[in-house]
Amino acid sequence: xxxxxxxxxxxxxxxxxxxxxxxxxxxxxxxxxxxxxxxxxxxxxxxxxxxxxxxxxxxxxxxxxxxxxxxxxxxxxxxxxxxxxxxxxxxxxxxxxxxxxxxxxxxxxxxxxxxxxxxxxxxxxxxxxxxxxxxxxxxxxxxxxxxxxxxxxxxxxxxxxxxxxxxxxxxxxxxxxxxxxxxxxxxxxxxxxxxxxxxxxxxxxxxxxxxxxxxxxxxxxxxxxxxxxxxxxxxxxxxxxxxxxxxxxxxxxxxxxxxxxxxxxxxxxxxxxxxxxxxxxxxxxxxxxxxxxxxxxxxxxxxxxxxxxxxxxxxxxxxxxxxxxxxxxxxxxxxxxxxxxxxxxxxxxxxxxxxxxxxxxxxxxxxxxxxxxxxxxxxxxxxxxxxxxxxxxxxxxxxxxxxxxxxxxxxxxxxxxxxxxxxxxxxxxxxxxxxxxxxxxxxxxxxxxxxxxxxxxxxxxxxxxxxxxxxxxxxxxxxxxxxxxxxxxxxxxxxxxxx
Numbered sequence: 001x002x003x004x005x006x007x008x009x010x011x012x013x014x015x016x017x018x019x020x021x022x023x024x025x026x027x028x029x030x031x032x033x034x035x036x037x038x039x040x041x042x043x044x045x046x047x048x049x050x051x052x053x054x055x056x057x058x059x060x061x062x063x064x065x066x067x068x069x070x071x072x073x074x075x076x077x078x079x080x081x082x083x084x085x086x087x088x089x090x091x092x093x094x095x096x097x098x099x100x101x102x103x104x105x106x107x108x109x110x111x112x113x114x115x116x117x118x119x120x121x122x123x124x125x126x127x128x129x130x131x132x133x134x135x136x137x138x139x140x141x142x143x144x145x146x147x148x149x150x151x152x153x154x155x156x157x158x159x160x161x162x163x164x165x166x167x168x169x170x171x172x173x174x175x176x177x178x179x180x181x182x183x184x185x186x187x188x189x190x191x192x193x194x195x196x197x198x199x200x201x202x203x204x205x206x207x208x209x210x211x212x213x214x215x216x217x218x219x220x221x222x223x224x225x226x227x228x229x230x231x232x233x234x235x236x237x238x239x240x241x242x243x244x245x246x247x248x249x250x251x252x253x254x255x256x257x258x259x260x261x262x263x264x265x266x267x268x269x270x271x272x273x274x275x276x277x278x279x280x281x282x283x284x285x286x287x288x289x290x291x292x293x294x295x296x297x298x299x300x301x302x303x304x305x306x307x308x309x310x311x312x313x314x315x316x317x318x319x320x321x322x323x324x325x326x327x328x329x330x331x332x333x334x335x336x337x338x339x340x341x342x343x344x345x346x347x348x349x350x351x352x353x354x355x356x357x358x359x360x361x362x363x364x365x366x367x368x369x370x371x372x373x374x375x376x377x378x379x380x381x382x383x384x385x386x387x388x389x390x391x392x393x394x395x396x397x398x399x400x401x402x403x404x405x406x407x408x409x410x411x412x413x414x415x416x417x418x419x420x421x422x423x424x425x426x427x428x429x430x431x432x433x434x435x436x437x438x439x440x441x442x443x444x445x446x447x448x449x450x451x452x453x454x455x456x457x458x459x460x461x462x463x464x465x466x467x468x469x470x471x472x473x474x475x476x477x478x479x480x481x482x483x484x485x486x487x488x489x490x491x492x493x494x495x496x497x498x499x
Contacts, residue, residue, distance in 0.1 A: 080126075108364065
């Protein structure tokens with residue numbers, strides 16, 4: 001085969017170009033630290049790098065954004081629940097102190113004021129928010145758990161459900177005497193006040209609208225399982241708390257008194273016997289005036305809200321259902337991060353404290369009447385008949401005081417029981433939140449390990465060994481220089497040199 005100078009020159013140039021390309025390739029690897037600069041350099045490495053980068057970006061989203069956000073939300077929730085638990089402990093302690101019979105009126109006043117403030121603080125904790133989102137209101141994160149100010153333009157038709165066990169047996173004093181009775185000749189102070197037990201179903205709200213509750217739905221469990229709907233109960237009378245027979249339901253037929261100011265349904269004994277085994281008692285009532293700190297009905301019950309200030313606006317129908325805010329914390333793994341207020345904060349503790357406040361006020365008022373009678377008896381101008389009348393009145397008032405103190409102690413006892421039950425309720429919520437927090441920590445630890453592993457795999461796939469790249473670069477440079485030197489020798493001679 002004949003080798004021409006052109007062939008040698010072409011081969012020489014090709015070799016020089018290849019060596020120069022190798023020098024450029026290894027120089028780019030050495031300066032960038034990457035194996036390839038474009039997908040065509042090595043398609044397999046490029047495809048693998050794209051997949052790994054996508055996976056790593058998802059891991060970073062979970063590990064660096066979703067999980068820290070979830071952790072912050074859950075830690076704030078746990079802090080609020082712990083505060084509520086501490087408050088309930090204080091309420092329990094105060095109720096134990098209040099049940100003592102040796103307290104003065106000043107002591108009771110102090111206890112009542114503390115109980116009211118602690119009750120308000122519980123509901124304030126329910127308004128805790130994270131980055132402007134309320135944490136106890138489910139999907140309605142823009143709505144506080146309680147009313148932040150007095151509101152009278154919203155009317156709610158509330159449907160509340162009870163069971164037979166929710167019916168309470170409460171004691172009240174009837175036949176009390178007032179100071180004005182002394183001047184009434186029809187009052188002879190011969191009938192002592194009586195302690196009466198009555199059956200009560202307490203609604204979650206008081207100061208309700210004077211709207212008749214026309215019927216109550218209820219069902220009873222069947223022996224073989226399930227429930228059987230009972231006929232609607234319709235013998236319900238709406239009365240005022242000022243009615244002397246407000247706590248005495250009709251006998252014929254046995255009925256229920258609905259006291260709209262206090263939100264109480266007073267059951268006749270026969271009605272109680274009918275309702276006490278019910279597994280569902282459904283009552284619908286209306287409330288349109290809310291005070292600051294009242295729990296919003298839409299977070300607790302099925303209800304219909306109407307804005308009376310904007311009659312053109314259609315009613316809003318709220319359906320109570322589970323509202324779990326779920327964060328995606330890993331591939332196809334979601335975790336509920338929120339705790340709903342209805343799972344941890346109830347109306348019951350507020351109702352019980354209101355009962356305590358009322359019973360203490362009753363005792364203080366009776367003590368004031370006794371003090372007034374004793375003061376009047378010091379008047380030396382009283383006749384013998386007047387003194388005897390005051391003595392009879394004082395005797396009845398002291399009986400009344402004894403009975404009202406008994407009612408008060410029972411109210412404090414219910415406060416002890418209720419605060420314990422509410423603590424159990426909050427502890428269950430904390431335990432549930434803690435278990436989810438533990439799962440979140442496990443996932444966070446696993447993602448941390450995966451993030452390190454993926455970064456290492458990505459580095460192995462894309463990054464070059466710097467030492468190896470330097471050696472390759474030096475070898476390519478030496479080879480390139482050698483090819484230039486050889487080429488210089490080859491092109492020195494031509495055919496003309498031998499002619």
